[in-house]
Amino acid sequence: MEPGQALARLGHEEAEVAHDALVRAPVRRRGDGAALTQALARRYGDRITGHFTLPGCDGVYAPIPDDVPPALAAALRTRGIDRLYSHQAQAWAAARRGEHVAVVTPTASGKSLCYTLPVVAAAMTQRAKALYLFPTKALAQDQVAELLELNRAGELGVKAFTFDGDTPGDARQAIRLHGDIVVSNPDMLHQAMLPHHTKWAQFFENLQYVVIDEIHTYRGVFGSHVANVIRRLKRICAFYGANPQFIVCSATIGNPQAHAQALIEAPVTAICESGAPRGDRHVLLWNPPVVNPDLGLRASARSQSNRIARLAIKAGLKTLVFAQTRLMVEVLTKYLKDVFDSDPRKPARIRAYRGGYLPTERREVERSMRAGNVDGIVSTSALELGVDIGSLDVVILNGYPGSVAGTWQRFGRAGRRQQPSLGVLVANSQPLDQYVVRHPDFFADASPEHARIAPDQPLILFDHIRCAAFELPFIDGDRFGPIEPEVYLEALAETDVVHREGERWEWIADAYPANAVSLRSVADGNFVVVDRSGGRQTIIAEVDYSAAALTLYEGAIHMVQSTPYQVESLDWEGRKAYVTRTFVDYYTDSIDYTKLKVLERFDGSDAGHGNAHHGEVHVVRRVAGYKKIRYYTHENIGYGPVNLPDQELHTTAAWWQLPQAVLLAWFAGKQDALDGFLGAGYALHIVATVAVMADARDLCKAVGNGDGAWFATHDAGGRGQLRGGEGQALAVDEVQQFVPTVYLYDNFPGGVGLSEPLWTRSSELVSRAIELVERCDCRAGCPACVGPVLAGDEQRDGTTPKALARRVLGLFATSPSQLDADVPRALERGA
Numbered sequence: 001m002e003p004g005q006a007l008a009r010l011g012h013e014e015a016e017v018a019h020d021a022l023v024r025a026p027v028r029r030r031g032d033g034a035a036l037t038q039a040l041a042r043r044y045g046d047r048i049t050g051h052f053t054l055p056g057c058d059g060v061y062a063p064i065p066d067d068v069p070p071a072l073a074a075a076l077r078t079r080g081i082d083r084l085y086s087h088q089a090q091a092w093a094a095a096r097r098g099e100h101v102a103v104v105t106p107t108a109s110g111k112s113l114c115y116t117l118p119v120v121a122a123a124m125t126q127r128a129k130a131l132y133l134f135p136t137k138a139l140a141q142d143q144v145a146e147l148l149e150l151n152r153a154g155e156l157g158v159k160a161f162t163f164d165g166d167t168p169g170d171a172r173q174a175i176r177l178h179g180d181i182v183v184s185n186p187d188m189l190h191q192a193m194l195p196h197h198t199k200w201a202q203f204f205e206n207l208q209y210v211v212i213d214e215i216h217t218y219r220g221v222f223g224s225h226v227a228n229v230i231r232r233l234k235r236i237c238a239f240y241g242a243n244p245q246f247i248v249c250s251a252t253i254g255n256p257q258a259h260a261q262a263l264i265e266a267p268v269t270a271i272c273e274s275g276a277p278r279g280d281r282h283v284l285l286w287n288p289p290v291v292n293p294d295l296g297l298r299a300s301a302r303s304q305s306n307r308i309a310r311l312a313i314k315a316g317l318k319t320l321v322f323a324q325t326r327l328m329v330e331v332l333t334k335y336l337k338d339v340f341d342s343d344p345r346k347p348a349r350i351r352a353y354r355g356g357y358l359p360t361e362r363r364e365v366e367r368s369m370r371a372g373n374v375d376g377i378v379s380t381s382a383l384e385l386g387v388d389i390g391s392l393d394v395v396i397l398n399g400y401p402g403s404v405a406g407t408w409q410r411f412g413r414a415g416r417r418q419q420p421s422l423g424v425l426v427a428n429s430q431p432l433d434q435y436v437v438r439h440p441d442f443f444a445d446a447s448p449e450h451a452r453i454a455p456d457q458p459l460i461l462f463d464h465i466r467c468a469a470f471e472l473p474f475i476d477g478d479r480f481g482p483i484e485p486e487v488y489l490e491a492l493a494e495t496d497v498v499h500r501e502g503e504r505w506e507w508i509a510d511a512y513p514a515n516a517v518s519l520r521s522v523a524d525g526n527f528v529v530v531d532r533s534g535g536r537q538t539i540i541a542e543v544d545y546s547a548a549a550l551t552l553y554e555g556a557i558h559m560v561q562s563t564p565y566q567v568e569s570l571d572w573e574g575r576k577a578y579v580t581r582t583f584v585d586y587y588t589d590s591i592d593y594t595k596l597k598v599l600e601r602f603d604g605s606d607a608g609h610g611n612a613h614h615g616e617v618h619v620v621r622r623v624a625g626y627k628k629i630r631y632y633t634h635e636n637i638g639y640g641p642v643n644l645p646d647q648e649l650h651t652t653a654a655w656w657q658l659p660q661a662v663l664l665a666w667f668a669g670k671q672d673a674l675d676g677f678l679g680a681g682y683a684l685h686i687v688a689t690v691a692v693m694a695d696a697r698d699l700c701k702a703v704g705n706g707d708g709a710w711f712a713t714h715d716a717g718g719r720g721q722l723r724g725g726e727g728q729a730l731a732v733d734e735v736q737q738f739v740p741t742v743y744l745y746d747n748f749p750g751g752v753g754l755s756e757p758l759w760t761r762s763s764e765l766v767s768r769a770i771e772l773v774e775r776c777d778c779r780a781g782c783p784a785c786v787g788p789v790l791a792g793d794e795q796r797d798g799t800t801p802k803a804l805a806r807r808v809l810g811l812f813a814t815s816p817s818q819l820d821a822d823v824p825r826a827l828e829r830g831a
Helices: 002-022 034-042 070-078 086-096 111-126 137-152 167-179 187-192 197-205 220-239 256-264 301-314 326-340 359-370 403-411 429-437 440-445 458-471 486-494 546-550 659-668 671-690 755-761 764-777 800-813
Strands: 048-054 100-106 127-135 161-164 181-184 206-213 245-250 267-272 281-286 290-292 319-323 351-354 376-379 394-399 423-425 498-501 504-507 527-531 537-542 559-561 563-571 574-579 585-609 610-630 636-641 647-657 699-705 711-713 721-723 740-746
Touching: 034 048, 034 301, 034 423, 048 429, 048 440, 070 137, 086 100, 086 111, 086 245, 086 267, 100 111, 111 127, 111 137, 111 181, 111 245, 127 187, 137 161, 137 181, 137 359, 161 167, 167 197, 181 187, 181 281, 187 220, 197 206, 197 220, 197 281, 206 220, 220 458, 245 256, 256 267, 256 636, 281 429, 301 319, 301 423, 319 326, 326 376, 326 504, 326 546, 326 559, 326 585, 326 610, 351 359, 351 659, 359 458, 394 403, 403 423, 429 440, 429 671, 458 486, 458 504, 486 498, 486 504, 486 671, 537 546, 537 559, 546 585, 559 585, 585 636, 585 647, 585 699, 585 764, 610 740, 610 755, 610 800, 647 699, 647 755, 659 800, 671 699, 671 740, 671 764, 671 800, 740 755, 755 764, 764 800
Parallel strands: 100 245, 100 267, 127 181, 127 206, 161 181, 206 245, 281 423, 319 376, 319 394, 351 376, 394 423, 527 574
Antiparallel strands: 048 281, 498 504, 527 537, 559 563, 563 574, 585 610, 585 711, 610 636, 610 647, 647 740, 699 740, 711 721
16 A cells, blocks of 8 residues: 555544544433434445344233243242243243254343243253253353242252353262253363263263253354264263253254254254344444545444444443454454543443453453443454343444354344344455445345254264263164264274274273364364563463464464553463563554465366366465554554464365466466456355355465465455465466466365365356456455455556456356457467
8 A cells, every 4th residue: 555545544544533532421321222323324324335124023922831830930920920922932832742942033032941941840840950051151150040040039949050161179079969950061061071971870860951052153163073972962861761852042043943953963843933022123234434446445344343332332322342353352442441441440331351361350241241330342252142241232243244144143132122222234344244235135135044064074073983982882783873883983993992892892092082072173272371460470361272373472462351461472382371561552463374285186177268176175374473553543563473383274175276278378477367366266255155155264265376385365565475385475477387276165174064065056156256346346456356456456457456357257157258358369269
């Protein structure tokens, strides 16, 4: 970006920040989400590309069923519940018939009562046991609190306990023996309960209900692991003579019944119509204003989210801002605190909530939110799930979450008490965001995504057959779900961990296999952040293994509740980062490179003048350095090096290539071909994400050479560059021995089935990508179609990144008519 253009953009954002800085004093509540919607539409109508109103509705009720135990019915009335919503009554009836049940209704529709009633009734009348599984500890804590309040209201005598990693050792035996309802998570079931099932014998013998909440989160690798954990649970229950009913709940997804049945591998009765009342819900799609029309540059989503949040809080509305990354949570929290928490003598009105905070801090923030003491919350997806955080009026999304289902789930956090609410989706410059806000009809009409799992993925399956063999011997003829496990057991026998004795396969190793299998990530072991300020060492946060390389390198600024700490040293093997309190006016952002190599081609087909493939690939990610970015102005003020181990991934991918003869005929040199493939990769990624309804973080793209060169998706100039083995830029010369390739790969070990449908729909994706590029109004390319372009690219005549990307996509198109009309048909002349 040229200096004048940078100043123009900077001036725009500074003007907005200066205007918003006037918003400082706390005020009385002056309206609701509807009033703020009208105010924003009047003042910023040019930024609003879509405005939808979901009308509120009255509740549909049913009386408390006659077969609910009288003491339980009395406890409900004591808590102000004298009737049920229709879906709660339907869930009760289905559970009483002995059916597996899936309840799929919006946020705050009373799903918890759908399983609480049958579970508590069975515990009271039959001394039955129940297991609750939640994906997060915060949800488990919420549920136990609800159960205890219901129990106290009617003196029901039902004992409910949390069993997770924070449960003291001396309490665990009491929970195993006396817990009627044990509230846990899949990780504890996998690593602590199933391997030690003999200690839980009394519990498993009487286990009648298994409740699994938020099943829409169990997708991809995590969901595939959890499906296998459920297979192991059912196997243990059968050993003890139990056959529990499953009651599962979910936010809205496209395939609720199919996903529930895939997860528990049994038919389910799906209840999808909510009887809960709902207030009007207003939704705005907000595209930041253009500050440089030639380059297609817009004001940042960060500045716009900050502005809307300030106006909402100033209007007295309880506001929740969702950010895509932990770093952005801290940056936005700082900006809001600078306005609303400038007086340290007063209680904090703005709080941050994200993974990595210590449990005590998260619980304290949750209590403050429930009590209504917080006016603004900035969070990652950690608050997307149904944690009780009190009544909210406004939800702001700083960037599209990557899925329609996730967007509605987050918007559903507001309006929990039937008042009008507002949800604002603020687009960033990423192509997917721009596609959504430029096509509001797509967002309005799109069905929620399908949740996908692949429990029979060989690597995942092998891990859990190993765990299952440790828990109980396999007998010839046994099945593991629908799988015959003999081939896996034979492989285990070759490594001397399983021994066949007649018809039995016995575990003989000393190893404890569940400890070596992580349900959520490729590698085990979170990093702890240790503050050494003031001569003492205090743990202030933790960071997932997968994020450590991007956030805890030496020199990084790591923020906790917007307080900056600088990383002085990182002990990679010991999983510790040592930090000190610092006072700087910048934050840091990592620079990373990716290298991708094809290991095996499964399938291939022609794609226009090129070809498309599907197969197995090896991906290596390297963090090479970091940028220092000044607050508010967001200018780069320096760089630093990073020296950390590479992150490796084996997965599956679809990819597109053009033969060298085609490249020689249609491109003047390497850089033209590379720019074309970069743009084509952007466009293909955006349409592929929409086509298979995948989370944008689950499906990654890379553009590289056939020899596995390093590739930086974004360099300092804004465009990608192909790198040599040590990072040097390749010379721009003839195309010989240069095979640029667009890869779309599953961002999980072994893949989870996203890439194969991309290969089978190759021609459709290419046509959609061509349409996306052609319909974009920019001249040379922009973040809405082929990615950001340099100022110099604007002046290129006929070889802009947009034109080159269009040419690459035309060469991949099935019909030659989709090629650029102004390019000589060198191929037809026999070149």
